[in-house]
Amino acid sequence: MSRKQKLREAVDLLYTRGCSAGTEATYTKLLLECVQTNDVVQAKRLQNHMDLHNTFKPNNTFLQNRLLHLYAKSGKVSDAQQLFDKMPQRDVFSWNAMLSSYSKLGLVQNLKEVFDSMPVRDSVSYNTIIAGFVKNECFDDALSLFIRMQREEGLGPSDYTLVSVLNACSHLLKLKCGKQVHGRIIVSGNSLKGKENIFVWNALIDMYAKCGEVEKARWLFDRIVDKNVVSWNSMVSGYLKNGQPKECLDLYHEMQLSAGINPDLVTVSSILGACFQIGLLDEATRIFRTMKDKDKVFWTTMIVGFMQNRKEEDALMLFREMLHDNVRPDSYTLSSIVSVCARLASLDTGKVVHGKAVCTGFEGDLLVSSTLIDMYSKSGEVGDAWIVFEMMPVRNVVSWNAMIVGYAQNGKDQEALALYNEMLYEGLKPDNITFVGVLSACGHTGLIEQGWKYFRSISELHGSLPTLDHYACMINLLGRSGHMKEAVELIKSMQDEPNHLVWSTLLSASKVNRDIEHAEMAASHLFKLDPLNAEPYIMLSNMYAASGRWEAVASMRSLMKDKKIQKFAAYSWIEIDNEVHMFVSDDRTHPQTPDIYKELSRLIKKMREAGYISDINLALHDVGDKEKTDSVCYHSEKLALAFGLIRKPQSVTAIRILKNIRVCGDCHMFMKFVSKIMQRPITLRDSSLFHHFVGGQCSCKDYW
Structure with missing residues (x-):
């Protein structure tokens, strides 16, 4: 019979023997056994029994703290709070247990209130709240408390604290702060030698890598004598995050061949990402197939990787295989595969994925709903997109943008503009994508005055600067309405250098107006920006053909042949x-x-x-x-x-x-x-x- 079974029988015996059955020694022994076996159920039963019969209430602070810690560790915050409130005496351990309880459940406001109410704090108190803030993404608060514990309390950080603080620096990309923590480690005499400090080493490597100092991270990595798999993962992912997939793969092979350390799921996830960055799809597939017990992160990494490499059909096949293996997708998986359906305009498959989102409870997720709106819009079913939008319990700017752009793409221009006004009424601040949708809607219907109004409002009302995309939308609106000179003047007024999109837009507008003069001007800029892109050559050649200028057509084709420019297939x-x-x-x-x-x-x-x-x-x-x-x-x-x-x-x-x-x-x-x-x-x-x-x-x- 296991210890837990014996404990349960002993508690059962108390209930059958009545209110006078327990002595202080009996209750103390059983409660301590609950703590040692982490049996929160029997601990709660014992407390209820004592409260019910009012026969004994332990006043042993040591034992109460152990119970408090048990409740906190088990996430039973209400039980912990009730016990804490009844305690006649509380020491710093009691307060720390409450901090731990609120930290585990992510109750940041309660965490702050308990910490501020503490009559005395020790290093454990600071460790707990700093770790709690980092866990709940309150990184600035964590750094502020780290400074406070040293300056005001005179408490030195433990390795546990240092790891939490370095994680905060990593997330905030505060390299200077991370370097100061590194300096604090050196000044304190912590040489970072030995296995006991490996977690600090790993956190330092991760911080430098995420903040862009990958060479510094590698230097620290090469000082470590006893590297563990987390050390290798920090460096591997560091290379990946800094756009160095080759170095990432080289380190992975070194890890396997030289160090003899088996990669874990985190390692392989980074390696798959590196393969997809440099187009090694077969290698990524080979690594993926050799892994056992693949979780949803692995499947999602592969799906996204195929999608990024324009292998949408492979991504869909992988998603079907994932479902066949009974791996439950999360919101990121579903939104990724919905995006694949949007690219392919695969409405039937998109509806199946939508059904899967409903079955798994992710239909109301912001990310999933927004991609569903995009998918239905790109499949031409803007009515279905609107139904998804209407059913969303909460909407953010991304949701509104998806619907506004969806309307604009499908010729529902007045609906797009009306929805934009409704978005402003709801108090949301439009972003760059919002204005692309609004200006596109104006462009499709030739609403020049309204277009100028929205374009000027970007800076005058919303405090932003028009992007090159916004200029391209206005050039499209003006050019397709026959106002070619105004479109050219707008280009000349731009503070930034016009990019490929701006000149391509002018070229397209020139084609609509059969304006060869401005088409030649736009094409000449495109020839310089992207000499091997066939599109401007073909478009200009088509305009020459339409006007019967066959010599110019032949000249353009000869130029393409000389430059070895390949015509893309329509x-x-x-x-x-x-x-x-x-x-x-x-x-x-x-x-x-x-x-x-x-x-x-x-x-x-x-x-x-x-x-x-x-x-x-x-x-x-x-x-x-x-x-x-x-x-x-x-x-x-x-x-x-x-x-x-x-x-x-x-x-x-x-x-x-x-x-x-x-x-x-x-x-x-x-x-x-x-x-x-x-x-x-x-x-x-x-x-x-x-x-x-x-x-x-x-x-x-x-x-x-």
């Missing part, structure tokens, strides 16, 4: 029954190619009967009208549309198509005709925004 994709189908222009590789072209030919004939005329100005070669017409008839989005109609002919739901570049004018007009004649809604997401085609109209109002 492609579209559509998801049918959880399977993604991708198309390029004039694609003949799909298994259903004959059916697709037959359906597209039928559509083209039907649309022409209704008045559709191909825009041959978009043809890029100096050929006859028939050849020009043929060259625009088989763009990738038209092929995806035909395939969608073949696979889902009777459905009333929208056909969803995604394209990696901006949709051309001819395809845009074609989609409008199809949505009207075939009475079938179409959702097309291009690199600019969403186009919702319904009844011959587009949500962008032909302004994209």
Whole structure:
């Protein structure tokens, strides 16, 4: 029979023998046994028995403190407080036990009140509250008390205190303060030699690494004689945080080969991160597969790593495998995989993940809800995004931004601006992303006056400076409204040097206005900023072709050839029954190619009967009208549309198509005709925004 079983039987015997059964010696012995076995249940039963029969109330401060410590350690703060309040005498141990109790439960305000009420404090008191503050992320308070314990109380810190304080410096990135603590260690005569100080060593390494002094961290690391796995982890993660994945991997191999120390979960998590930073996906997968008992941190690290390396399909497969292995995802896992669904506009999978979030209780989580809003918006389902937004118990700026930007992306520009005003009414301060959404909404509808109003309010009302993104939004608004000179003047007025986004925006606006002069100016800057980027060359070449300047087209193509600039492929994709189908222009590789072209030919004939005329100005070669017409008839989005109609002919739901570049004018007009004649809604997401085609109209109002 175990000690706990014997203890329970002894307490049971007290209850059966009645109120006069216990003596002081009996109660003291049993209570002490409760402390030694950490049996808080039997301790509570004994207390209840004594209170019920009023036969004996121990006044032994030593024993009471032991019980108090037991309650504190077990997180029974109410029991600890009741015992503390009844104690006729309290010493510093009693007060420290209460500090520990409130610290464990994260009750910072109670922790402060108890500490301030203490008649006398010792080093343990300071150790406890400093550690409690660090644990509960009150890092500045922890540092203030560290200074106070030395200057006002004259108490020297223990190793336990030093570790807590160094952790606070690490989180606050206060290198100067961390160096002062290091100096305090040296002045105190603590040579940091021996195994007993290894935790201080590790905290110092972690502090220097997190504060960017990775060489200093490595110097300290190399002085350590008896390194443990935490020492190696501190240095490995330090290299990773400072953007040195190669050094991180080299140290990992040294750890295994030279030191003979087995890595733990923390080590491998850092190593996986290092692999993903330098694109070693196969190596990351190999390490991941060799690990046993993988927890959710490991799975999430792999999912995020694949996502960062544009391997969204692999991330989804890994998430399914994670669920199959009965590993419960947390909010970060769910938000990451929802972001993957948003990138792919994989609505069906996104809904499954949404259901998983509901089942696991994370639907109301701020991070998960915000990414769900983003996912539904990027899938064209802005109504579902609004439902998620409405159901959120608490919203922050990220939540509001996701909904405002979602509205703007989906042509709900007035709704976006109305929501922005509601956000201000709620007392939230807009940030840079908020104004990107608001200015984008103005840009889609040509609201120049309102756009200027919001742009100026960034500095005049909200005390911030417009970013390059905000300038790009205004340039887009002005340029697409035909105010090219104003757009150029705005660029000239910028304090910062215009970046790639600013000039690309001007180039796109120039294309809309067929303004070759300003297009050439924007392209010349882009050639210098990113000489190998094909986009400005292609866009300018297309403008030359549209205006019949074939010599300029040939010259531009020759320039691209001389500079060995690779033209990127324009492609579209559509998801049918959880399977993604991708198309390029004039694609003949799909298994259903004959059916697709037959359906597209039928559509083209039907649309022409209704008045559709191909825009041959978009043809890029100096050929006859028939050849020009043929060259625009088989763009990738038209092929995806035909395939969608073949696979889902009777459905009333929208056909969803995604394209990696901006949709051309001819395809845009074609989609409008199809949505009207075939009475079938179409959702097309291009690199600019969403186009919702319904009844011959587009949500962008032909302004994209």
